[in-house]
Amino acid sequence: xxxxxxxxxxxxxxxxxxxxxxxxxxxxxxxxxxxxxxxxxxxxxxxxxxxxxxxxxxxxxxxxxxxxxxxxxxxxxxxxxxxxxxxxxxxxxxxxxxxxxxxxxxxxxxxxxxxxxxxxxxxxxxxxxxxxxxxxxxxxxxxxxxxxxxxxxxxxxxxxxxxxxxxxxxxxxxxxxxxxxxxxxxxxxxxxxxxxxxxxxxxxxxxxxxxxxxxxxxxxxxxxxxxxxxxxxxxxxxxxxxxxxxxxxxxxxxxxxxxxxxxxxxxxxxxxxxxxxxxxxxxxxxxxxxxxxxxxxxxxxxxxxxxxxxxxxxxxxxxxxxxxxxxxxxxxxxxxxxxxxxxxxxxxxxxxxxxxxxxxxxxxxxxxxxxxxxxxxxxxxxxxxxxxxxxxxxxxxxxxxxxxxxxxxxxxxxxxxxxxxxxxxxxxxxxxxxxxxxxxxxx
Amino acid sequence: xxxxxxxxxxxxxxxxxxxxxxxxxxxxxxxxxxxxxxxxxxxxxxxxxxxxxxxxxxxxxxxxxxxxxxxxxxxxxxxxxxxxxxxxxxxxxxxxxxxxxxxxxxxxxxxxxxxxxxxxxxxxxxxxxxxxxxxxxxxxxxxxxxxxxxxxxxxxxxxxxxxxxxxxxxxxxxxxxxxxxxxxxxxxxxxxxxxxxxxxxxxxxxxxxxxxxxxxxxxxxxxxxxxxxxxxxxxxxxxxxxxxxxxxxxxxxxxxxxxxxxxxxxxxxxxxxxxxxxxxxxxxxxxxxxxxxxxxxxxxxxxxxxxxxxxxxxxxxxxxxxxxxxxxxxxxxxxxxxxxxxxxxxxxxxxxxxxxxxxxxxxxxxxxxxxxxxxxxxxxxxxxxxxxxxxxxxxxxxxxxxxxxxxxxxxxxxxxxxxxxxxxxxxxxxxxxxxxxxxxxxx
Numbered sequence: 001x002x003x004x005x006x007x008x009x010x011x012x013x014x015x016x017x018x019x020x021x022x023x024x025x026x027x028x029x030x031x032x033x034x035x036x037x038x039x040x041x042x043x044x045x046x047x048x049x050x051x052x053x054x055x056x057x058x059x060x061x062x063x064x065x066x067x068x069x070x071x072x073x074x075x076x077x078x079x080x081x082x083x084x085x086x087x088x089x090x091x092x093x094x095x096x097x098x099x100x101x102x103x104x105x106x107x108x109x110x111x112x113x114x115x116x117x118x119x120x121x122x123x124x125x126x127x128x129x130x131x132x133x134x135x136x137x138x139x140x141x142x143x144x145x146x147x148x149x150x151x152x153x154x155x156x157x158x159x160x161x162x163x164x165x166x167x168x169x170x171x172x173x174x175x176x177x178x179x180x181x182x183x184x185x186x187x188x189x190x191x192x193x194x195x196x197x198x199x200x201x202x203x204x205x206x207x208x209x210x211x212x213x214x215x216x217x218x219x220x221x222x223x224x225x226x227x228x229x230x231x232x233x234x235x236x237x238x239x240x241x242x243x244x245x246x247x248x249x250x251x252x253x254x255x256x257x258x259x260x261x262x263x264x265x266x267x268x269x270x271x272x273x274x275x276x277x278x279x280x281x282x283x284x285x286x287x288x289x290x291x292x293x294x295x296x297x298x299x300x301x302x303x304x305x306x307x308x309x310x311x312x313x314x315x316x317x318x319x320x321x322x323x324x325x326x327x328x329x330x331x332x333x334x335x336x337x338x339x340x341x342x343x344x345x346x347x348x349x350x351x352x353x354x355x356x357x358x359x360x361x362x363x364x365x366x367x368x369x370x371x372x373x374x375x376x377x378x379x380x381x382x383x384x385x386x387x388x389x390x391x392x393x394x395x396x397x398x399x400x401x402x403x404x405x406x407x408x409x410x411x412x413x414x415x416x417x418x419x420x421x422x423x424x425x426x427x428x429x430x431x432x433x434x435x436x437x438x439x440x441x442x443x
Numbered sequence: 444x445x446x447x448x449x450x451x452x453x454x455x456x457x458x459x460x461x462x463x464x465x466x467x468x469x470x471x472x473x474x475x476x477x478x479x480x481x482x483x484x485x486x487x488x489x490x491x492x493x494x495x496x497x498x499x500x501x502x503x504x505x506x507x508x509x510x511x512x513x514x515x516x517x518x519x520x521x522x523x524x525x526x527x528x529x530x531x532x533x534x535x536x537x538x539x540x541x542x543x544x545x546x547x548x549x550x551x552x553x554x555x556x557x558x559x560x561x562x563x564x565x566x567x568x569x570x571x572x573x574x575x576x577x578x579x580x581x582x583x584x585x586x587x588x589x590x591x592x593x594x595x596x597x598x599x600x601x602x603x604x605x606x607x608x609x610x611x612x613x614x615x616x617x618x619x620x621x622x623x624x625x626x627x628x629x630x631x632x633x634x635x636x637x638x639x640x641x642x643x644x645x646x647x648x649x650x651x652x653x654x655x656x657x658x659x660x661x662x663x664x665x666x667x668x669x670x671x672x673x674x675x676x677x678x679x680x681x682x683x684x685x686x687x688x689x690x691x692x693x694x695x696x697x698x699x700x701x702x703x704x705x706x707x708x709x710x711x712x713x714x715x716x717x718x719x720x721x722x723x724x725x726x727x728x729x730x731x732x733x734x735x736x737x738x739x740x741x742x743x744x745x746x747x748x749x750x751x752x753x754x755x756x757x758x759x760x761x762x763x764x765x766x767x768x769x770x771x772x773x774x775x776x777x778x779x780x781x782x783x784x785x786x787x788x789x790x791x792x793x794x795x796x797x798x799x800x801x802x803x804x805x806x807x808x809x810x811x812x813x814x815x816x817x818x819x820x821x822x823x824x825x826x827x828x829x830x831x832x833x834x835x836x837x838x839x840x841x842x843x844x845x846x847x848x849x850x851x852x853x854x855x856x857x858x859x860x861x862x863x864x865x866x867x868x869x870x871x872x873x874x875x876x877x878x879x880x881x882x883x884x885x886x
Contacts (some may be wrong), residue, residue, distance in 0.1 A: 083771060275766070308817075376560075
């Protein structure tokens with residue numbers, strides 16, 4: 001069992017949405033994969049630790065948690081710009097995804113993990129294809145992940161079994177760093193019967209569900225017109241919500257949908273850059289949180305978000321909610337940081353395990369260097385965390401007690417080799433024939 | 444006369460709002476402070492140049508132009524968060540600015556210039572106080588600037604003369620790198636008579652005017668209720684618009700205001716991060732541009748924008764206009780890049796001189812390293828420029844033909860010394876007594 005001492009850092013605690021607390025000159029003691037203690041510097045004896053990080057001048061906080069992504073889509077970034085959501089799916093994304101091989105997914109998962117680690121993202125809920133290769137990449141990269149194999153009705157019944165087998169194979173792997181879940185794509189690409197079967201499989205396996213729903217208000221309207229029910233009502237009726245659920249996006253949530261979600265263990269993953277770029281409107285965060293429905297920060301895939309920089313999601317979340325509410329007072333800094341840490345941990349399914357630098361919690365910790373020009377003079381650390389951080393400010397990343405990046409060098413991934421591999425496949429990956437697509441968008 | 448060869452870079456040309464053109468393997472020849480030629484690599488003989496930059500693997504584009512800032516406000520960043528616009532002015536900004544000494548402004552101007560140079564911002568329209576010290580900092584930093592001394596009616600008539608003397612002293616200084624203008628604060632802090640006198644002074648000096656106006660729709664409504672005229676109508680009637688004018692913000696522009704502006708040499712500086720954070724709504728960019736009113740990108744001050752990262756303004760401009768229009772197709776990538784370069788140059792007052800890598804134009808050039816994880820694989824350079832760039836991607840900065848930053852090292856400013864000076868004054872700068880403020884916000 002490894003042990004690790006992080007010496008003499010400044011710790012940011014966000015115990016409540018009302019206040020962030022900054023403690024200077026702190027030591028963080030890590031035993032195995034958990035935080036053992038957080039103490040004033042000097043109380044722990046460095047000679048008793050197998051590894052010591054000198055963190056003077058650095059700020060420690062919980063690693064960021066990306067509650068909804070399609071990580072390997074980094075392979076397609078920049079290929080689908082300035083088009084309507086219908087064209088985005090039917091002429092770009094789903095034809096592009098027809099090009100993917102299992103090996104591509106492995107490469108993309110490594111590339112995306114490296115980008116996230118560099119940016120201080122220590123956990124990700126990844127919803128994609130060829131998930132065995134994806135899990136292998138997660139195992140290697142050192143990131144924490146909740147992995148779900150994306151399936152549609154058109155994938156066939158057998159894929160429910162196949163994705164269930166993936167769950168059985170990988171749930172709890174890599175010292176528990178990998179968790180697995182069922183991942184039906186959406187209510188509009190999965191029939192009610194298909195959703196019922198997936199819900200049954202999730203209950204049978206005792207795992208959670210990760211699904212897109214109510215992504216836009218026009219999806220909600222289309223669902224009401226076609227079936228008489230909202231997407232969220234459909235999830236309730238088909239038993240999806242009987243397992244803990246991550247709902248991706250929810251920009252089309254109605255008040256009655258929020259009321260339903262509040263009665264289940266369901267959270268909403270929020271990826272505001274995607275919403276702005278695709279003009280999807282916004283998740284009604286204020287109403288959802290007022291009803292007790294937790295929000296988790298997310299990047300979505302890099303074909304709409306362009307990067308996996310979760311700091312940008314954090315900042316955009318706060319800014320766009322102020323804009324929409326017409327008030328600069330909503331979603332103040334401590335609340336934004338609370339959502340990014342403890343509340344995202346809850347949506348990710350690890351409430352009271354992740355998202356705080358508290359004894360007993362999993363040791364997913366990032367050290368930030370806020371000495372750059374864009375933070376100086378540093379009047380407010382918490383303001384800088386929400387509004388100023390650039391990914392290269394992340395100095396060191398610890399996940400599950402392991403040092404995955406130190407002094408901006410990633411230890412687990414051969415980054416130049418992965419970039420080179422992705423570049424080698426660039427032309428093949430960019431080929432598009434709308435006639436050859438994996439799915440059709442017609443919600 | 445210095446000469447400089449930039450060898451073997453990829454050049455991004457944005458000649459029209461409809462298309463960005465990428466040319467690989469280019470040499471840029473700089474003679475004195477102007478671009479002499481852009482040629483395929485190999486045609487220029489490196490041995491004939493006094494300075495040669497090897498730019499293989501780097502992307503060249505025009506330096507970014509910040510059309511509205513209060514640069515020394517970096518000294519206050521993080522001190523005014525999550526409050527209404529009234530409190531932001533009356534309880535935070537204007538009491539804080541009561542602390543400023545001329546020496547502080549010098550320090551803040553250097554710190555802000557360093558932050559901008561690091562981010563590839565090569566020009567700035569700065570609207571602030573103690574402008575002699577500010578100009579001295581600009582002279583040293585190597586940045587290009589349009590400087591205006593902010594004045595209110597409460598500053599007294601003498602300040603019109605004083606700020607006019609500043610114009611006479613500095614306009615054309617530093618090889619023309621410094622231009623000066625008149626800078627009445629706003630229609631709501633300057634009486635009509637005061638604006639008339641300032642407009643007269645600007646015409647007498649033959650310089651432009653930089654002013655806040657129609658910052659929010661409630662300012663426009665307040666102006667209509669108090670005077671019967673919109674802020675823009677007031678600017679027209681008082682003769683402000685008879686000189687080339689930068690209007691800061693314009694989130695409260697009515698259609699009739701846009702029609703007025705279209706008849707003058709007036710542009711609107713757009714700082715979307717400020718608007719989201721202070722819930723000011725947005726500049727009606729689509730309507731303004733349709734009427735021929737140019738838009739210039741801006742950061743505003745770091746007390747609302749938190750950084751001087753103009754890439755974030757660029758990205759937010761495109762994303763928020765899509766969001767507001769409810770269409771992902773508006774403000775596509777080439778148009779965003781056109782606004783960031785040629786159109787911002789026009790608002791800045793240097794149309795056909797700045798904002799393009801074209802022979803005869805001023806040599807304000809940045810070299811970007813897009814080899815980082817967050818750009819890879821690089822399917823689209825232009826998409827990466829709008830949606831992925833982080834300031835540390837800026838590798839080299841050339842302003843007015845001089846190498847101001849190379850390989851991420853700033854040559855003109857002792858950055859650690861400036862940061863240390865700003866930190867030394869931190870506590871004094873953060874003191875607030877709302878009873879001691881330089882002005883009252885009551886539009």
